[in-house]
Amino acid sequence: MPADVPPFPTTDAEIDADDLDSVYGQLVKGVGHEYVNDRNVDELARRAEEDGHPILATELREWKSPC
Template sequence: MSALPDSATPEIQNIYRQLAKGLGHELVTDDNVFALIDLAKHHGHDLLARELKEWQAPCSTPEDRPRTFTPTGGFNKEHVKH
């Protein structure tokens, strides 16, 4: 078996083992996500690697756009042809 990635510290390995069991999602941070992705790829755990990539992908913020749009009261009443 090939050597573990250099970033696979004992702490990263512990978090990875928990993630592989479906636990420990709260332990993933911006600081360790790339090391966890490398470790998942090393072990051939493609689904976990993909989930971690999605976790670290930037998401829209409220400054980008509203998360939900509030419907205007009576929209159809004002804009529907009668």
């Protein structure tokens, strides 16, 4: 592995936390969960379901559930 490549996926530095496309793109890559909030979680879960990412959709729905 090249020295400048991190050993695991990381959130892009330029992410716009208010842009659903930006947040969703990070989530699909397995990062960016810190940008999920009460305002965007429903839309992100719906989009994940529509795009064929059932595990991501489930994780987002579980994020809303009380502990």
